[in-house]
Amino acid sequence: MTLYGHGRAAILGDPITAERLGWGPRPSGLPAPEIVLEPRSGDPRREPWVAPPGWTPQPECEGLWGRAAGGEHWSFLASPPGVLRYLEHLARPAPACGVVVAIAGLGRVGGVAATHLAATPTRMSGVRELLVYDVDGANLERWFLELSSIAVWQEHELLPRVRLTSPEQLFNECDVFLFVATTGVPPLGTMGDVRLVQLAPNRALLKGFLEQARAANFPGLFLVVSDPVDWLAQAAFVDSNSDAAGHFTGNGLAPERIAGLGLGVMWGRALAAARREGWQAQVAARGAAFGPHSTDVLAFDDLNRPSLQRSEVLTRAAREWNYLVRGLGFLPYVGPGVSSVGLTLPRLLSGAEFPASVFLDGLYFGCPARGPEALLPAARPAAPEVRLAVADLYQRLMHQAAELNMLFRGYLV
Ligand SMILES: NC(=O)c1ccc[n+]([C@@H]2O[C@H](COP(=O)([O-])OP(=O)(O)OC[C@H]3O[C@@H](n4cnc5c(N)ncnc54)[C@H](O)[C@@H]3O)[C@@H](O)[C@H]2O)c1
16 A cells, blocks of 8 residues: 655555645655554544554443554544644654643643743653743733743753743644633632533633634644633533534544643542552552542542542542642642643653543543543553443533533434
8 A cells, every 4th residue: 555745654545635635655765654644434523533553442431441452553534624734743753852832821720830840851841942821911921030030050951941922822832732721710718619610711711722723723732721621621622623503623623632631630639648548559550540620530549459448538539638728728729730730741741641631432531641642541451340430420421511512413422
């Protein structure tokens, strides 16, 4: 079969997509491409548009536990028009010395996340430049001055360079976008949910950034940190790919280029409880958390041999510790900024496993994940009781997605 394309990636056996991209047959003198892409047929509302070798479609949350034998090459769906920008992106040389990360929203969480990233050497974080933006001009200037003055005495190791940006220019300049803006976090003393109530106002903010991403034909990673994390990740996919009537266009962001970063702090809270009980080493090595950045999250001490009692302790900590901080008269933001973003982004960029909400048969669902080109679940075997509890949660969230109008028409739960 013929290979098409001169770059890092090449298409195998799909002359029509190659022609749409303007990719001719690969000259025999060129080295073998790093990435070979084969066409796959499937539903672009439920499947990654571009998937790594070995990926195969599996129903609901089955993809969390293992992979059916997949092909040796990368695969792509040719039908969504937006896939072309990602194929072009894969064909370009990978950045040699770190990526450019843009942060929109420098409040409590965004400020701590930016501080952590600005203080981490590029060699360790994979971040070469940090572009910052906040709608509040004085707050932006303040954070620019603060972050720019992070330095190490007599140290020649490179820290990320900090630069100001704007919504109009950032998608032309960055490889990774972090959405940490909000119109407002519910104040101290709020009883009950403090996340889902932010959906409508933050979704409206997000739409502005999605429009800018579309105008720039942005091929980078779109990461959501603001609450409700998982529903805003879902909204990024749905809203960027809907026409005025709510029908799927396939022109927007690819589902595997979006993720919600909020499971990191949930796992951090579970681990803190494990440490208190003396179980940390075991839990860190064998446990994991699943589900949303909300009071529905589940944490397990050992995926293969879970203890019901220990998993309950961890789950309770993950669900409730933010309320403990609130109860003391403070909003929680240090654990979130560091665990969900500062310590998660470097792992994501390096290809290591990381905790996040990623696309799983049409729904953004928190789980151990892997990237960085396609952010998808990192399959891990688990005991039947873990699978059952997680499948039950997945189905409840799928129904909630339908109620919130977060699924495309024709996608029946
Ligand atoms: N993912 C997690 O782990 C996690 C954990 C805790 C909180 N959160 C969420 O993170 C979000 C931020 O929380 P926070 O405490 O930092 O809020 P905050 O109110 O301190 O900061 C929000 C910032 O967003 C800015 N902003 C508002 N509109 C903007 C726009 N259009 N463009 C750019 N910036 C804009 C504001 O000026 C402000 O600086 C909230 O939704 C919060 O619930 C996430």
